Amino acid sequence: MIEFKNIHKSYQVAGKAIPALHDTNLTVEQGEVFGVIGHSGAGKSTLLRLINLLERPSGGQLLVDGEDITRLDSAGLRVLRRKIGMIFQHFNLLSSKTVADNVALPMKLAGIYSKAEIKARVAELLERVGLSDQARKYPAQLSGGQKQRVGIARALACRPKILLCDEATSALDPQTTQSVLQLLGDINQELGLTIVMITHEMDAIRRVCDRVAVLDSGRIVEMGPVAEVFLHPQHPTSRRFVFESENQDEQELHEDFRHVPGHILRLTFHGEATYTPLLGTVARETGVDYSILAGRIDRIKDVPYGQLTIALIGGNYEEALKRFNAADVHVEVVR
Amino acid sequence: MNELFTNVDWADIWQATLDTFYMVGGSLVFTILLGLPLGVLLFLTGKRQLLEQAAFYNLLSFVVNVLRSVPFIILLIVMIPVTVLITGTSLGVAGAIPPLVVGATPFFARLVETALREVDRGIIEAAQSMGATTRQIVISALLPEALPGIIAGITVTAITLVSYAAMSGVIGGGGLGDLAIRYGYQRFQTDVMIVTVVLLLIIVQVLQMVGDKLVIHFSRR
Numbered sequence A: 001m002i003e004f005k006n007i008h009k010s011y012q013v014a015g016k017a018i019p020a021l022h023d024t025n026l027t028v029e030q031g032e033v034f035g036v037i038g039h040s041g042a043g044k045s046t047l048l049r050l051i052n053l054l055e056r057p058s059g060g061q062l063l064v065d066g067e068d069i070t071r072l073d074s075a076g077l078r079v080l081r082r083k084i085g086m087i088f089q090h091f092n093l094l095s096s097k098t099v100a101d102n103v104a105l106p107m108k109l110a111g112i113y114s115k116a117e118i119k120a121r122v123a124e125l126l127e128r129v130g131l132s133d134q135a136r137k138y139p140a141q142l143s144g145g146q147k148q149r150v151g152i153a154r155a156l157a158c159r160p161k162i163l164l165c166d167e168a169t170s171a172l173d174p175q176t177t178q179s180v181l182q183l184l185g186d187i188n189q190e191l192g193l194t195i196v197m198i199t200h201e202m203d204a205i206r207r208v209c210d211r212v213a214v215l216d217s218g219r220i221v222e223m224g225p226v227a228e229v230f231l232h233p234q235h236p237t238s239r240r241f242v243f244e245s246e247n248q249d250e251q252e253l254h255e256d257f258r259h260v261p262g263h264i265l266r267l268t269f270h271g272e273a274t275y276t277p278l279l280g281t282v283a284r285e286t287g288v289d290y291s292i293l294a295g296r297i298d299r300i301k302d303v304p305y306g307q308l309t310i311a312l313i314g315g316n317y318e319e320a321l322k323r324f325n326a327a328d329v330h331v332e333v334v335r
Numbered sequence B: 001m002n003e004l005f006t007n008v009d010w011a012d013i014w015q016a017t018l019d020t021f022y023m024v025g026g027s028l029v030f031t032i033l034l035g036l037p038l039g040v041l042l043f044l045t046g047k048r049q050l051l052e053q054a055a056f057y058n059l060l061s062f063v064v065n066v067l068r069s070v071p072f073i074i075l076l077i078v079m080i081p082v083t084v085l086i087t088g089t090s091l092g093v094a095g096a097i098p099p100l101v102v103g104a105t106p107f108f109a110r111l112v113e114t115a116l117r118e119v120d121r122g123i124i125e126a127a128q129s130m131g132a133t134t135r136q137i138v139i140s141a142l143l144p145e146a147l148p149g150i151i152a153g154i155t156v157t158a159i160t161l162v163s164y165a166a167m168s169g170v171i172g173g174g175g176l177g178d179l180a181i182r183y184g185y186q187r188f189q190t191d192v193m194i195v196t197v198v199l200l201l202i203i204v205q206v207l208q209m210v211g212d213k214l215v216i217h218f219s220r221r
């Protein structure tokens, strides 16, 4: 659906070319939710804004629906942009227009819809995002979450195939974030819409994304299915994001465990395995004692996972390790 | 009442007030018609804007600054031949309008430019992401968003025009300023002076009040 082929992007600052995105290759499949995570200044917005050519690439090929969009003329570009909706961190709604008029705007600009069509579509969209009763209000009269819902409705007005989200939930409180992410996930399911979302919060990625790319100083340093990257991050940057999202500090944890006797393992369960009574069974059968040092059980998109750091003392450690390795669980020997 | 204002001819005052309205209203219409596009052009060709054109912007900006730095009283006199060419006379209401427009347009254009710059860049970006053309961005997004600022600019411009129009009395422009100068100043009829100044004050007050009301109405906050 979206393909970056050796795309790079530099900004001209005071006559010098400052690279923001180095040679980047990635493919976003039709209908998937693709996340990009990175620290401030990593180049996330740059990457996203290339997709609808708000920024022009300095080199490389950018395919959308198999078409090299860098070759489009201005009319072609406008048609392309109608196929790509976009929502923003600060919503970017027109304060001078009502909610309904904001949602109607892309259709009016397109100039190919009748008044009746626009009216019906606006009503349908506001219904979908749960704002039917707010249609005549102005954005200043809405809460942040409501504004972003208007933003989403507006982005969907011309029935786009792709939705770009630039830090769509970063200005919202956790609960509102949750409901907006839920809405995005539902829309992805219902409409088969391809979504590219950038964020600096691993939590947002974990909740809705299918795949994720980790961006660091203009380079993709890790990319893969969310469960893969989230549960087994390889690159230091990815690790930092994962630990941050769990309010843990990898270094600190290892410090804390220095005084814990025995062997330390990290067990990662994913899917149904999360609910098996593995720990108790192995302990009973091999005579090891265990204590749980750290742990979390949650969901990645809709699949449950668990991650436990445990200490094993006494009994038959070798046998216990063998049992864990044989089971449907990923084992990492910390010490 | 008439004993206090022995020199005041109320019919004259009424006519002069009407003339002031015509001068301010007429020149305001032309100032907006010319200044709005000029302000939009200044904004669009400015640094980092949609139609960035450094050379063009600098030239336009320079011309605007030159016109703004000429004292209005000088402009009034310098403009006389041009005014005669346009309206056939340099006197009365018709004669006052061209210099008023030339004096106020650059001023108003700057106010429009500033109002447009106040609009959040994100609005332009959102419009671009919808596939809007530059013209659509200006008409459907920028101008509506800048409307409160533009209305405030129109208010300030209208008030400036009231005082410019009074000044044009010096070259026989008509209106309340003309009365104030011919009777109040040259013939020492203080009562005429007071009446005209009070009327000018009322006009300014009303303009400011209406302007503020409209700004609040269109701010939608």
Ligand SMILES: Nc1ncnc2c1ncn2[C@@H]1O[C@H](COP(=O)(O)OP(=O)(O)OP(=O)(O)O)[C@@H](O)[C@H]1O
Pocket: A011, A012, A013, A018, A019, A020, A038, A039, A040, A041, A042, A043, A044, A045, A046, A047, A200
């Ligand atoms: N228009 C621009 N002109 C010059 N430099 C820019 C421009 N836009 C971005 N940059 C630079 O490019 C780099 C990447 O910026 P980008 O906005 O893509 O980062 P980001 O990951 O979105 O950061 P944030 O999380 O803060 O939004 C930064 O170093 C930034 O300073």
Ligand SMILES: [Mg+2]
Pocket: A044, A045, A046
């Ligand atoms: Mg950004």
